[in-house]
Amino acid sequence: MKLKTIAEALIDEASSVAQLRAALNAFSQLCSDVGGVVPNPSFSAWADDSLLKDGVAISPEAAAHCVNDSQRTVVFIRAAYAAITAAKQRFANGPIEVLYAGCGPFATLLLPLLANFRPGELVVHLLDIHQRSLDSVALLIRHFDLEGHRISYVKDDACHYQHSSNPHVIIAETMQKSLEQEPQFAVTANLAPQLHARGIFIPQKIEVSLCLAKLEAERAAVQRGDALDPNALEATGERHALATVLCLTPEHAVTLRQQALQNSHGSLELNPIHVTLPAITNLNTFDAVLFTRIQAFEQHRLLDYESEITLPLRCNEFTPLKAGEQYRVGLQIGSYPKFSVTRVRDS
Ligand SMILES: C[S@@+](CC[C@H](N)C(=O)[O-])C[C@H]1O[C@@H](n2cnc3c(N)ncnc32)[C@H](O)[C@@H]1O
Numbered sequence: 001m002k003l004k005t006i007a008e009a010l011i012d013e014a015s016s017v018a019q020l021r022a023a024l025n026a027f028s029q030l031c032s033d034v035g036g037v038v039p040n041p042s043f044s045a046w047a048d049d050s051l052l053k054d055g056v057a058i059s060p061e062a063a064a065h066c067v068n069d070s071q072r073t074v075v076f077i078r079a080a081y082a083a084i085t086a087a088k089q090r091f092a093n094g095p096i097e098v099l100y101a102g103c104g105p106f107a108t109l110l111l112p113l114l115a116n117f118r119p120g121e122l123v124v125h126l127l128d129i130h131q132r133s134l135d136s137v138a139l140l141i142r143h144f145d146l147e148g149h150r151i152s153y154v155k156d157d158a159c160h161y162q163h164s165s166n167p168h169v170i171i172a173e174t175m176q177k178s179l180e181q182e183p184q185f186a187v188t189a190n191l192a193p194q195l196h197a198r199g200i201f202i203p204q205k206i207e208v209s210l211c212l213a214k215l216e217a218e219r220a221a222v223q224r225g226d227a228l229d230p231n232a233l234e235a236t237g238e239r240h241a242l243a244t245v246l247c248l249t250p251e252h253a254v255t256l257r258q259q260a261l262q263n264s265h266g267s268l269e270l271n272p273i274h275v276t277l278p279a280i281t282n283l284n285t286f287d288a289v290l291f292t293r294i295q296a297f298e299q300h301r302l303l304d305y306e307s308e309i310t311l312p313l314r315c316n317e318f319t320p321l322k323a324g325e326q327y328r329v330g331l332q333i334g335s336y337p338k339f340s341v342t343r344v345r346d347s
Contacts, residue, residue: 001023001026001027001030003112003115004115007112007113010023010073010074011077011113013078017070020070020074024074027067027106028064028068028106031105034139034143035105035106035135035137035139035140037061037064037136038064039068041062049062052129052159052183053159053334054186054337055159055183055184055185055186055336056181056183056335056336058182059130060105060136063102063128063130063133066173067108069308069309070307071306072302072308073109075294075300075306076171077112077113079296079298080109080110080169080171080297081116082297083200083297084096084117084122087168088121090168095120095122095123095150096122096123096168096169097122097123097168098124098125099163099171099191099194100124100172101128101158101170101174101187102127102128102129103137104133105132105136105137109173111141111144111146115144115146117149119150120150123150124149124150124151125151125152125163126151126152127156127161129156129158130155134155137153158172158174158190159183159189161191163191166194166196168199169199169200170195170200170202170250172187172188172201172202172203173202173309177290177292177310178290178338178339179208179331179339180313181336181337181338184206184248185248185331186333188248189253189257193254195250200297201250203294203295204296204298205247205295206248206292206293206295207248207292207294208246208247208291208292208339209244209293210243210245210275210315210329211241211289212277212278212288213233213287215289215314218305228304237281240280240286242288243275245290245330245339246331263328263332265340267334267340268332269331269332270331270333272328272330273328274327275326275327275328275329276325277321277324277326277327280323284320284321286321288319288321289313289314290313291304291312292311313339317341317342317343318341327341327342328342329341329342
């Protein structure tokens with residue numbers, strides 16, 4: 001399959017799941033043949049992860065493997081295409097400057113789209129902490145005959161990198177579910193203020209909410225292929241939303257960081273929320289769960305269970321669930337970001 005055919009299949013809203021999978025498989029195979037990085041899930045490739053001050057930058061092999069998270073990849077590629085198209089209208093004098101942070105070895109969220117733009121329309125900066133990833137992308141750009149585009153390669157830490165201008169579009173997907181482990185928050189807080197005033201940051205919003213849910217039943221329903229509608233689950237009492245524990249938008253990331261408080265473990269915690277467990281029938285049949293929802297750009301969204309990065313995360317810290325108990329919940333930032341849950345004891 002040619003890159004242009006792959007891109008067409010990925011952008012076309014009418015493509016079937018099978019067609020999308022075939023296009024992603026073809027892309028991944030082409031990229032690993034040419035760039036030399038073979039996708040590998042993180043559990044066997046983690047030795048090459050970089051443990052940064054603000055989170056883990058996964059290895060080139062693990063980053064390559066992200067392409068297989070199909071719905072994630074398709075939604076972000078469509079979001080990137082829509083955002084660059086919108087930016088072309090907003091900044092009609094062109095060219096559109098795109099900064100892609102954490103591009104990985106395949107520059108998956110942008111590379112398939114490049115052939116859809118004329119040389120000169122875009123100025124692209126590809127940023128990653130891993131030189132091997134940048135070397136791989138450079139080979140791909142040459143192989144796919146995309147060298148007519150103005151492309152620069154930057155090896156740096158996106159949590160601290162200062163760009164020389166204000167890009168019109170910034171793309172950054174350095175996250176796992178519930179913003180755990182990888183530095184998405186720190187990358188957003190560093191890069192969002194560098195965006196052009198009318199620019200577009202992808203993703204536009206990441207929301208993490210705490211719910212009481214029947215996780216095993218929900219997972220079984222997803223396995224069967226049933227559609228899970230959170231509103232319907234709430235209406236029938238199968239789920240109870242307790243609180244939005246984080247709403248990360250590029251506009252508010254810096255304020256969130258400025259207002260971070262030190263928690264009892266001596267780590268910085270963002271905007272901790274106090275939650276009281278409600279008195280509901282059969283409380284102990286529920287799990288306390290974090291759900292992640294992502295708005296990549298406008299209608300291009302990822303909801304519960306739709307991708308690896310929006311899978312639910314059970315919070316065992318609430319077990320056993322007792323009505324009336326109070327907890328403090330907040331994203332702990334630092335070298336291993338994760339939600340911290342602390343029981344608030346009566347004084
Ligand atoms: C989850 S992978 C995503 C790869 C690719 N963008 C995709 O969406 O398929 C995250 C990538 O971001 C890079 N990364 C993570 N944190 C980084 C940081 N602070 N600075 C630069 N690169 C980073 C990793 O090296 C890895 O290539």
